[in-house]
Amino acid sequence: MPEEVLFETEDRRSRAEIASYLRTLADKLDADGPITLTAGDQSVTVDPPERPTFEVKAEREGPGDGPGELSVEFEIEWDEGEGGDSGDGELSIE
Structure with a gap:
């Protein structure tokens, strides 16, 4: 889609x-x-439903041989009309 x-x-x-x-x-x-x-x-x-999927990603984008752009992305997602799903494990942010 x-x-x-x-x-x-x-x-x-x-x-x-x-x-x-x-x-x-x-x-x-x-x-x-x-x-x-x-x-x-x-x-x-x-x-958002009661239990959407929560994704956290840290990544580096750019050329492999030099400095790139760093990012931390937070995404909350769910299927329209559905109640969400349980995740892979416990998230900890320090």
Whole structure:
């Protein structure tokens, strides 16, 4: 199935600003309701199920012989209309 981007934003932010966004997202997830993302004229509302799949990935992109771009990605995913799945193991962030 082809990917359809419903919302996307990218901007440089301070670590404190990013932490604030992630805390707000965590609060919304705890509240068990829908989550609305808004930036400029873009807006989308999603309603994650009780047990979505949570993926954490750290990667390096770029040429093999020099410095690249490092990233940490957090992804919450689920099939539309389904309740989610259990994961592979316990995640720990230190």
